[in-house]
Amino acid sequence: MTLCFVVNFQVKLCVMTHLIAVSLAVWQRVTVKKGQTLSLSCPITNAHKSHVDWKNPEGYIMFFNEEQALKDKRYSINKFSESEFSISISSVTFKDGGNYTCSHFDHPMTEKIFEVTVLDYPKMTVTRHDGKIVIKCVAEGNLSPPNISWKFDKDPEFYGDVHFRHEDKKYVSQAMLHIFPPEKRVSVKCLVRHPALHSQPLMDFVNVGRNSKRRHHTTTVKPQVSTRKLETTTSWIRDSITAESFTTGDVNRPATSTGSHLSATGELNCPHVYVIFMLHWL
Template identity: 30%
Template sequence: MDNITVREGSTATLRCPLDEQVTRVAWLNRSAIMFAGSERWTQDQRVVLVARNSAEYTVHIERVTPSDEGPYTCSLQTLIAPRTSQVHVVVQVPPKIYNVSDDVSVNEGSNVSLVCLASGRPEPIISWRYLASTARDFDEGEILDIVSVTREQAGKYECSAANEVAAPDVRSVRLVVRYRPTIVDVQSVDGGGTGKPLSLRCEAAAVPAAIFTWYKDQQNLRDGWQGVSIANSGSHSLLIFKNVTDDSYGNYTCEARNAMGQSSASLHLYMSLNKAATPPTSVVWLLLTTSFILLM
């Protein structure tokens, strides 16, 4: 039995060679007659008789679907004895992802499974790829398990379903990893001693984004307090002094908080006289300590 391989949506050609011995001929799909001679028996209008002469008896199956796959028989009656010729139609189907995980948010340290299901003939090979500055490929499979996920593993994951019929079908899933704030930087941005402007900058990495609060010696600082302003933007917070005064010196704490927990960094702002300068000037110094609280 010969195979006829066609792609879904294309036309399958069923050709039956004839000779002068043939008196009657028919094409059958399994046991159902499609055409007997020139007479149509099938109700399927996609099946078309395209050639009936002394050399061949040919039908087309247009817009092939997977349900058309299977054996077809050309039945011939000859002057000597009946005979048959069989072909098997193989329908190839491009890969198609029909189910993939939605974008997902998880807490750092938890386990997560990403699922990608696809159909196609031949059966597609499913693979996962992590799309980052340094891309990473994973073992093939419908399910990608990530154990004890870290913040570094957050980002976009691409699922690809591939077979030899057509280009791969590709879908992506975004993984968000929630974690408590981590103070990554606290520093003086500009300024100097008494009578000069000064800005303290606090930066925190956090998902979801952190809410910043500033304290001076345990006192919650509000925007406008003693000429001090607070400017928050994304992962940064600025504590801005228009003019440093003697009252400005002391212990300052930047606190970053989200639903996962909080982290803080404290620094001591004090003055040291720079005697080497002419005339001598005051210089601001910072001493930094950090702490964090994890909310369970």
């Protein structure tokens, strides 16, 4: 295309312009747990006759061909060939969440955009206040607030009050239960769901009541992409609560049922324990 301009009404300036065709971006949504390694793969062609770069969510170039532009020791190239340019980021944090772009400067120019969501396992704490047991569950994730629900042993799953706040690039959800000390040991589970989590919910639990023993629990969870293809595997270990009658651990298993199990007084109809919902504003 040729554009012509008149300068000072005397000189006619003609400029040749070249239009670059850019294909529609190919979106892929990837979910990874905090602390794991994120792997991204970009399909390319004719790499030896063109250029390829990777940009992070802030728009900075991470890699240009085989050269690393950002000096972050967590960044590495997994493979650079005629058909693939794959990279990885180790020890991911919530700040690593966002859109990563792979740009292939060929004819036509193509881009592949990865929407990366970082989630963390829920964390539960147990304290005592005014003769009651206070159980708190906190969940964190990118893009949108995690959703928290509860479950007692084999009873139906139920929802309580959840408060959330936005911090930098992550959302923090918090829910609390106040229960009377049960006569028998009861397992209280906190289940966390998120729009970017396409499998079973994340879960943590505490055992309250008599004869509760301390122990460690290990769970295996795999990163996910929107195609539900699981990639790498990691293990997560958390210490138990130090209170004498409480036990904590992480599990990751599907919920068996959903729904509310409340009486007209707002207390849970559970044979072992009574629950009163209270909203705690941060």
